[in-house]
Amino acid sequence: MSNNPTYSRSQYFAVGVTFSMLLATSLLRASEIDFVRDIAPILQNRCWDCHGKDEQESGLRLDLRIRMLRGGDSGLSTVVPGEPEKSYLIEVINHVDEDMAMPPDEDKLPAEEIELLTQWVKQGANWPGQMDVLVEEESDHWSFQPVSRPQVPRRKVAKDQTNLDAVADSSVKIREVMNNPIDEFLLETLAQHDLSFSQPAGPRSLIRRASIVLTGIAPTPEESADFVDAYAIDSEQAYAALVDRLIASQHFGERWAQHWLDVIRWAETNGSEANLYRKNAWIYRDYVVRAFNEDKPYNQFVSEQIAGDSLGAGEATGFLVAGPHVPAATVGREPTAIRQARADRMDEIIQTVGASMMGVTMGCARCHNHKFDPITITDYYSMTGVFQDVEFGARFPEFATEHPRRQRGDALWKEIAQQRRVLREIGDWEEDWGAYREMHFKPITTKAIRVRFKMENLGLDELEVFGTANPNENLAHMRRGTKVTGFPQEGVDGRNPIGRVNDGEFGTMAWRAKSTKDSDDPSWVRFDFERPESISRLRMSSNREYFYDTDYLDKKPYLPRYEYSLDVLKDDGTWQSWLGTWHVNTQLDKQHPERKTALSEIQSAIETLAEEGPQPSFVGRFVQPEMTYVLHRGSPENPRDEVIPAGPAIFDGDLNLASTDSGAKRRAQFAKWISSPQNPLTARVMVNRLWHHVFGTGIVPTTSDFGKAGALPSHPKLLDWLAAEFVEPSVVFRSSAFAMCEGDMSEGDIVEETGSLQPWSVKHVIRLLVMSNAFRQSSTPTTEGVTKDASSALLWRFPPKRVEAEVIRDSILQASGSLDHTIGGRSYRIHNEKKVYAQWEVVSNHGPETYRRMLYQERMRRVDDQMFTAFDFPDCGQVRARRPVSTTPLQALNLMNSDFVMEQSQLIASRAKKESDDDLRLSIGRCFELLLMRQPEPDELEACKDLAQQTSLALVCRALMNTNEFAFLP
Template sequence: MNRNHLFALTTLIALSLATDSRAADIDFENDVVPILEEHCWHCHGEDEQESGLRLDMRPKMLRGGDSGLPAVVPGKPDKSYLIECVNHVDEEMAMPPDEDKIPAEQIDVLVRWIKEGANWPGQMDLVDEEETDHWSFQKVVRPDVPGDGSNSNPVDAFLRERLAQENLDFSPAAKPRPLIRRVSILLTGLLPTDQETSDFLTAYEADCEAAYAQLVDRLLASPHFGERWAQHWLDVIRWAETNGSEANLYRKNAWIYRDYVTRAFNEDKPYDQFVREQIAGDTMGAGEATGFLVAGPHVPAATVGREPTAIRQARADRMDEIMQTVGASMMGVTIGCARCHNHKFDPISISDYYSMTGVFQGVEFGSRFPEFSDDHPRKQRGKELWQQIAQQRWALRRTGGWEENWGAYREVHFAPKLTKSMRIRFKMHNVGLDELEVFGPDKKDVNLAHSRTGTEVSSNSPDGVDGRYPVGRLIDGEFGTMTWRVSFDKDKKERAWVQLDFSQPQNINRLRMSSNREYFYDTDYLTKKPYLPRYEFDVDVLEEDGSWKPWTGTWSVNKDLNKKHPQRKQALTRIQSAIDLLAEEGPRPSFVGRFVRPDVTRVMHRGSPENLRDEVAPAGPAIFGGDLGLDSDAPGPSRRAAFARWLSKADNPLTSRVMANRIWHHLFGTGIVPTTSDFGTAGAMPSHPELLDWLAAEFIQPTVIKDANPWSTKTMIRLLVMSDAFRQSGKPTKEGMLADAGGSLLWRFPPKRVEAEVIRDSILLASNSLDPSVGGRSYRIHNEKKTYAQWEVVNNHGPQTWRRMLYQERMRRVDDRIFTAFDFPDCGQVRAKRPVSTTPLQALNLMNSDFVLEQSKLIAARATQDSGGDETKSIDRCFELLLGRQPADDERTACLELAKANDLSLVCRALINTNEFAFLP
């Protein structure tokens, strides 16, 4: 409720209570019922409940309607939405509308009735508890495996039972050549090499079961397994390396989260731990994992501007992005639908929504140094470099102060000094600072100047240029465009000064200044990068006798001392070198979210931050038992850790179901629940509900594969790809098409076009150009740009791009001019399941793009070299490299004619354009 509405309602209620303070108690039957019957029950009664609101039962009144606000709060008419509506405080929600407004004296009766406790004879003990019988909201119970045990794999038993109801069975087993191609692509995203295929065919002929099992185990152990399955996860959470706003700024070092996901799948990190780390990894030595929380798009402060209402709205929008990410990926529930009102389909209220935002109130989109465990490689390398920096600092300390350039800020070191106040007198006529930090030798990482420590700041220009840049921004802990900016006439003597008054005397020895630290930490690739000046200033400190004494100055640090002690130059060079290495090899500021002190969370009526209502505690949805036992005083890390534990518990009805279904979807093309990120009432029903629950239970506690770990993704994948269902042929049959044309019953392996990444990576693999290295910075295909310019593709095919497409810079709202045509996601929306389109542009890109032209020549050259220049053998070799087989006689003849009329690279381009290359066998 905004302030005007609140004032109006409070005034009306106060006048009503004052007028009737001596009136008799309200009689419900005689005083209240006639009012409700005349004005309310025809729209909000037994037969009809507009906006989900029912007013003919007290428990329904207390719950309220779709707005999520209780219509009646006994004893509190000012908190009762019913009174606000009948008073027409907000004309958009005026009830009854227009000229049908309830007379003032009747409203007074309702106010007094609520004030007296909303007594309703016969209904005082009734409670309207939220209940649901929706299948996915029920506890996971492992069903019995059907049949007589003749199926070695329980998955087949469930599927065959359902197929038998339609007089169907599995198709014959797939041939070994298409089988290795299928399982290799689905597990690693890469085609098998011709040598791998040859070895498998030989082993398969000797012992098909053992050969296939060994193949699956090898693929699961491949470092490329994590790359393939990381891409699936990144699709769901909309991960990208730009923010997607008008400026679409780069997210510096966001790739560190991508590498975390790849490692997690390669290491087979238990999924429950995977969930906990992504929500609260900063408390678990896996700080990079919280990149999950800020994976969605957002509008940065520079674009939002300085209007307070716009700032509050943007913050609410960022919280909603987190809700969408958590809801779609881990919970399989459309939480965001409850942002403005109770969920239309599922038992999730607006209070549930804002309780969940309360969990993440301490998260902000931006960068920080990730928290690493002691054995993390970056942490260990960082220790080595910090030791080198400390040694050089010790040497410099004997000669006085010095300055270090950390890219984001300049840090000036001085001899320690105990003081209650300090004053910085700038020598430049223009000064721009987003933050001024002060540190001491005792608590080296504590900013003694931060306003929350009780420090106060003052200046001879407290409001800055044009009164728009208040000096208080210097100590608010916020980096970026919200700066203190001053300007003095360069021809006059007066210059800016800043005074810091500490709450108690502090021992200080460092100053840290920056002009726009957010740009350095969060973005890059700008043609006009933030200017980090070498600030020139003198520092005075307050002595115990109340006098100000000159302490030091940057002129002395940067000029006099270096001239007086020439040996300082070598130490300064070594420090700067170590700083540069630390930024590259050690813990680095990365776009994995930054943490702020969480505010009290309130329900936003109709989703507006200008209409705040009741306070809510951090919690999950009530229907799932989401009470975390926390209140608004709980620290941010504690909130997220408690929520993560609740979400990853084995008895949570959604977590295991959603992930088991997601794994199934990526292997069979469609989930048992086709709407893989919506398990709610509006989502699709499962095609095999018992099988899904069995898989969810098996995921939590494996029983089929001996000694398997709980929550093991690789164990679940192995179970599914070892099934007869997975290994059957994909060829259609007349009986199957008549009974189940969509193939949801899995009477054959469903046909599926491979993703853009598989097409591109397979072409590179065929030409022997693919760089197989795992992890690290993304390769660039884009330009540097001005802040509000657009990204442009400048090189999407050169040798520096010959890594897996997972490592291509992932920019929102940018067409990569080749593979976006193959439904590569924009990352603006959740892509739990990629669409599959067929367009002329796909064929044109695979025939005429610079990438394909270049790679086709390389494949042709490789085939020619491998075959000793023999044209026929070169054709055969091209088939082996791209399709994994030898050509038929008519294919060989046609390709020879094409190669002689043109060149061998055109044959390669033709093969790349075949369905056989682009579809799973």
């Protein structure tokens, strides 16, 4: 074997540059370099035609020193003063990489010119007249500017039209009672186009619109009738009460959680070739539902999803691993493939954070500086540095003490501890935790242990050792300095080395050994601790990752019953046998009947704990963060300069972090930065997203791209007012009156029963939107409006839109009386169990076990659910900040002939008959009420009567489901 050291390409280049500079000392002295005499002519003759004032190929300009320091699209500094080995200019003129050689081909600079440039850089890249210019990222783009609350255009309301005395008892000083500020902004813009709002919508349209927008479920006929009656008496009071009831509904959180899950591409499979199921990923979905229902302040919502493990909301970090990924088993063992897969997983995290919280296409800067926005490749990799400790996988979520799962888990652990005390008096025992087996034995202090196996086929992804001082600390982990040796050292065929048993990594990368059962040379593992340790437990697993991360495979991860003996090293250097595999000891059970009972109690508690307490969930796992480097052209094989964890420089993203800081600290600092009121994007992006889901199109139509490539806002002042109101609310609700408040409001101050001044309140902003006259106006088109604003972007009418797949399905279930309103829990299953590399197949997408809201349906990537995929239900492979709306024949076919519709139409018809005493006319009317919230017109009634007599009432129901009235928001 050669003893010659190996070098990376960058190291070879550095050596080469150093060597060339040494040679040049005989030809050229550094003191002789003069920019005007020696350097300017080279740049002018060789570079400025393509990289000068008039043209900058690849975004690179070489006629200004400041632009040299910043670099071009590659993101690498063209010149690093004093360090030619780090200067991209010196690399490209030396033709180190022929693909990036400059000048290209045979136009390479003469050696003497290369040497002049190299010496100039080494000397400090002195450029007279340009030495004091600083490199600063700046942009005048509207969304990158601080949020400033604009003045509301006001049309004052007469005092006799308001109920001022109703708010007189409030501790808040009322400055002025006015119209909804949203209406004022919109009317100001409409007036500039000689337009105004349309007539108010009717009460039936209004309750259906509000119910679907706020909860995703159409109202019942009874709710609709009650609202119509109340509306006739006092329309303002009736509508305000309706909005309050819907926002307080537990279904509100389900509706708005679905919108958030679309943006972050959340699904329950990883989307790779194997497309494996993500076990208990639904824990995160339920967190999002609760957050919206509880009106968790948005800045807290954001922070918990970035750093929930430090904030008592560990399930929230499912956000970070919501996107697709390729699991280790699919990646294989080639080091370059492993590095590339890791880089791809980091990119998925950056895409999720960028699209959902920042509204910036951060992924565009992975290989080069962003083409449109002032986001550099350095910014991109600095941001990956924030999340270097995040890995796609499962862990036990960290819960606050008041969390129900934490409390249930604590109670079950007490039961387990009680039974362990019984067993400890008797002897050794084994527990089966599904993912691993754990052997308990009498404590012993030793500096080394040896585990000898009596098995023909052995696989260990991890062998852990625990003691008495810190029961949760793995004493065998390599990071503690524990040394591991064993036989066979390199595993089976030299591909499964012994080092894998204490590297802290679970999964397919295991130590594997083979031997005959009675072999004289059995497999063994030895751990040498840095100091004597008191030990009392061994924990072994063969593929813990599969058990924690995935499920619904027809062949479950195999957990063998390990056969082994444990030896401990004595002070005199000899081995003492301490434990043999006698966990199934019938003789001991006979002597101590309580042993068998205690073991049974423990195993029962373990099973209950896995279901009701904290459980391994696919919300990400944490690893030791490594140094972060800029990857040239996005390749992990071309690492360049080290970067520290930070946000983008254009947004003052310095987090005061170092590369030695823990992953938890990095994410906590980033969470604090991104959720700050001073961040120009966070509030703007979220209020625009809320507007999009209320009105169908955002004020900024490109809801996840607020950069230069995104669309401009239709109402920029209104957007900034909403963003400011989101962070620091000032509007008090009182029926139709809106009051602006003076003075500082402390968090949690409640004003009247209908309004809250809690900062960052999502419900507050949504209430503002749906209480506006803009939301309550008719959707009927007018000739003047269509002529001047065909897309209704100015909101001269409420823009009609087709409802989402979930609304169609849930409203059908509601009509039949089948909808299960249970909130949260495991997803209902519609797919098969499969082999690892097989595809998921829909087994049954209808039936009583599926009668929950569609939010709770198993969400598999790359799988057609055989009905609602046709209605643009997202695949979750790409960010869906706004769903496409298509019209295809498959939609009508599904709403006419699918098993689900056939089943539900029969149930709706049966319900209608039962509730109408089997009178056909009344039954038809009831079908209209259940599906369309109204009675049929006379001609409709006659047509449906003929159809029902010729076929069935169920077919009438199917016809109603296919109407635009059912599928569109009025």
